[in-house]
Amino acid sequence: MKPPRNSPQPGAALRRPAPSLSGNPVVVDAPAGHGPCPLVIQSRAEGLLLSAWSAGRRTELEALATERGAVLLRGFSVQGAEDFETCVENIAGGALEYRFRASPRTEVGRNVYTATDYPAEQSIFPHNEHSYSPLCPRYLIFYGETPAEQGGETPLGDAREITRRIDPSVKERFLRRGVLYVRNYGAGFGLPWPTVFQTDDRAEVERYCAGLGIEWEWRSGDRLRTRQTGPAMIRHPATAEQVWFNHATFFHVTTLPAPLRDALTAEFSAGDLPTQTYYGDGAPIEADVLEHLRAVYQGALTQFGWRRNDVLLVDNILAVHGRTSFRGFRRILVAMAQSFKPRDFAVIPEPSS
Known part of the structure; x- marks a missing residue:
């Protein structure tokens, strides 16, 4: 599929020079290549407030997130959830309400939430946030308020690399048929519908x-x-790159x-599971296809370990994230920013000749 007229060519953001941060009290570490490791911008001024430094730098930071998939802001001072709200406003234009929920979260500020309230012993499979929803966040902003004593890393994966690794026949099958999401609420597993819809x-x-x-x-009950x-x-809104973006596996x-899995x-029955996915025409997704997709996601990951006051800006289209199990108290906060509708950017396969 050709990019729309007047849109950037695929990979255009990768060829742009990175915004200059020279003269600022920070050091920038750009690992080689375009892997899932985030670009690191580290403060070298003790006590420098991120909410002050980030003011006026939204365009720079968004461009870097598009280039790298994620940007880590490390060594800055962040003075709790309210100060983090200001950082989110500066970095990505303000936080979105979390609706059509899938993960248990606690709101701790104005549209600022705990990253997840799943038990510490559970790991979370890598995914693009909310990619099951007709309305998705373009950016995620995480805040490492209290890293875990042990574990609790956030694995990051390059969605460009995931897309490259998926078998072409699997891509073609999903492109033609899409993904069907079926959710059931109120049967004792998963979130109840008043929580999901916040009403x-x-x-x-x-x-x-x-x-x-x-x-x-x-339904009854x-x-x-x-x-x-x-x-x-x-298609990525800024670069027109075609990227795998869905919750079919997750x-x-x-x-x-x-x-x-066995308990559920x-x-x-299959139709009554709290969540289940199918091809868009309702046909089951084959077991070998799901195994292939899980292996692709897992093979594209690197572990990201938290330090206190870390803030991680993630392009939610270009990077997947998950969570490892952990010990001790852990509180990572998250805000979502800039909603978009995936259908508006859907990749449509070329008609068969």
């Missing part, structure tokens, strides 16, 4: 779903089922740890 008003849920093309079905399709790949029951499949 207990059924009419408000229906308005939200109708506005985004999500099908809904109210105050249960709800939603269904919607999404693209498998999208939301499939077979990707869960074996004890949880014993309790529920």
Whole structure:
């Protein structure tokens, strides 16, 4: 598929010179290549407030995130969740409300949340945040308020590399058919629908779903089922690169740890699972395809270990993230910024000749 007229050519952002940060009290470390390791901008001035330094640097930082996939701001001072809100405003234009939720999170500030409240012993498979949703955040901004005593790394993966590694026949199959997401709420597993939609008003849920093309079905016992399709790949809004971007692997029951997977499949039929994915036409995704995709994601990861006050800017299209298990108290905060609709950037396969 050719990029739209007047849009940047694929990889254009990679060829732009990085914004100059010379003369500022920071040092920039750019690892070789364009792997999943973030570009590191480290303060060399003790006590330098990130909320002060980042003012007026949004364009620079967004360009660097597009080039590298992620930018780590390290060694700055961040004085809690409220100060982090100011950093988010400076870095990416303000935080979005977390709606159509999938992960348990606690709101600790104005649209600032704990990264996840899943138990410490659980690891989280790498994914693009909210890529199951018709409305997604372009950027994630993480804040290492309290790193874990042991473990708790955030694996990062280069979505460009993931896209390159996926078997062409698998890509073609998903491009033609898309991804169907089925979610069930209110059966004792997963988040209840009032938490997912941040309202207990059924009419408000229906308005939200109708506005985004999500099908809904109210079921007995105050249960709800939603269904919607999404693209498998999208064009990056800035570079027009075609990137794998979906939750087909993450939301499939077979990707869960074996004890949880076995408990769910014993309790529920396929159609009643809390989350499940299919090809867009409703056909099951083959087991070997899912194994291939899981191996691709895992093979593209590097571990990112947190230090206190780290702030990590992630281009949510160009980098996937996860979490390792950990010991001790850990509190990593997250904000999401700049919503977009994946359907607006969907990669459409060329018609067969």
